[in-house]
Amino acid sequence: MNNVNSEELGRVVASAIASYLQPNTQRQGRTEVNSASTSSTTSSATAARGQLGNAISRLGPSNVGNTCTNTNTSVPRRETQIRLPTRYQTFPSTPASSGNSSSTKRRTTGSIGKTKTWSKDVVCLPGCGNGELAAFFSIPRGQARAKLTEDGLVGKIRIVSTWTPRQVAIEITSIFGRQFVIGENGLLDYDYLSLVPGTKRLRIPNVSTSFTWNGQEVASLAGQGCLYILAKSELVKNDEDAVFQVDLNDEEHIPPQLQLSENAEIETASRSESLSSTLTASRNASNETLQRVEVEIWGSALSESHRSYVSLLDDDCLSDDSDDILLHAALEESARETVVPCQSIKDILKGHINGVMSPEEGRNYVNVRRGHVLEDAVAKIQKKKFNPKLPISVKFADDEGNSEGAVDTGGPTREFFRLVTKEMFRKSSMFGGADHGNKVLIHNIQARTKGLYKSYGMLLALSLCNGGNACHCLNESVYDFLVHGEDGKVLPTIDDIPDHESKTILLKVQGTKKEEEFLELTRQDDLLDLLNACGYSAQPSFGDKDKLLSMLTRYFVLDKPRSALEQFKEGLEVLGILHVMKRYPKEFEQLFCFQATKLTAFMLQTLFSTTYSPSGSNCRAKEELIVMHWRDVLQDCEAGEARVSLEDVLIFATGADVIPPCGFEPPPSATFWADVRPRGNTCANTICLPTWPAKESVSFEEFKDYFEDGILNSPGFQRA
16 A cells, blocks of 8 residues: 555645535525535535545555654554544634633633632731721822831732631631731631722622621632731831820820821921911812822721821822822811710611611501510511511500500610510520529520521510610620621630539539549449530540530530521521621620629619709709609619619619610600609600608608609509
8 A cells, every 4th residue: 555645644634624614516596495405515525525535545554653663563553533523513703812712811710620719919907996997998009008018917818719718717817817916726807898999999898697708709809909808906016106196095085186296297387387378279179189188097096007007198199299288288187187986885786776777667566465575576576567677666465455555655665675585584495594694595496496596586686776675694605606606715614504414514524633533423324424415425534624524515505506596696687786796796795795783873863864843942942852862762772772673763764674775765854743652654764753742841761662662563654
């Protein structure tokens, strides 16, 4: 068989393919039947395959691959197969170099299967301690970026799409943990920042309560640029690095004023004359330039590192003398303005209520029985027509089903939520712990099936958004888990375990001082049964005693009731309460966890403003005597020398046993009425002190006896 070189073979193959793909020139018009076209196509394909087959047969099996240096004929050769494209295969209509081709795009991410990785610059803005966060933050550029780099707040991060939020946090902590003195097992507390479209500013993005910052979301947030985060803790710096000074020693907590550094004051003074003459014209003519001079105020307790950051503005702002003048003008205006103080729980909650409640759309009218208040409350909020965004108007009914007649302007609602919370934590089988506080959740399968844990969490959220209080009795480790989840740092103790038998066993283990005592306990059936119930199968050792106790304690307090805790969190997510708790955990802790502080006589005296008759009138002297007796009664209540407590007095006048976080509306007041017993109006938050009209003077003993009797014999509301 004659040899055929590769060039000749290439020409033959190309000719065959071209003949195969050549359009049918013999095809008639579009009106011809499809059979003719099909026949022509078949003939063309047959001819092409024939040419190609002839070319291959001329090569022969001994001549294929004749250019190879290895000519060992003992090795069988694989049959050469050439696959022609089908007739209907499509080819790209655009060149390979077209911009639309995916093959020419520069890939910025690496991928392993479905896992993607990104390499990003990450910039950490220093926190402001306990100060209030600004709504927007300037993007650090120029000297500001250089200052952050010098402080170790600029780095590189590798992000993997499959990472969990905790893995991302660990990676970020590995970059900036040393700058903020984070412990070995600690995590940096921070917020992500997003770019405001069309501006050079950043802000904390608004996300839903179920949103998680996993690797994919964090990379998406950074986009094609840097990843910006805002640390919640301060970066400790030397005093010499400070540009502004803040006086934090004000005993009256008056918001401090920003002060310029000494050099800035001297320079400002030297320019004061020229500045005063040009400032007016510059403000009107250069508003656009002034907008670039953004000095962010982050609260009354500004950190030194952040003050250094805000003092280093965009390079464009320092480009010429006119901009320099405007810069000093903006700094002087900022120095004259009062720094926004740290937000109180009252301000936080009021702002949140204004954002989620819709009082203009109507009300939820709730009818309940005082003796079955929790049962009725759960039934009402589980109705489909119940809208949590509408304010609640409560109307009590007595046991006979008659209305008590109180018109709800706030007092009945506060009384309703106080009774609901009391019954929820003291009488239900879903919470355990001391009566005064330190409550933990107990897993109740029937309650969980009915969704009661969610309903109870929802009732607490509704209480906070309707002028009521939270529970003031949750265990700290339970609250920490609700807010931080698995990242919580507050560990439960053995005393927090609600089950008395399990607590007793663990206390015995904790009390062992010698290995022999410990091993003796581990051989007892009650401890073995407890370990089996917890799923602990290893042989306990004396060296791991503390670790074992910690694991078992967490199991009983947090792990065993986990499904109940998750359902309880779902209820707190109503009206976004759980979200704001996570944003301000320390502030809300005082509303949910047990606080040892109690009401005092002085607090009630200050809370109630007294309305007297005009000076010199016949009633004024008698009213002053009554007020003196009333304040003495409050002191006896505080000392435990009365039949009623200060909480009873507050309930009698307002319907609440503690002062709500948002305060009372209207403010509580003390007035007078012609009787021998007091009268409370919880709708107006008023206590009416008796003036004893039949007597010119009344002794303290008489006043106290009738005052206590009036409170103890008025379980319901008075007429509004």
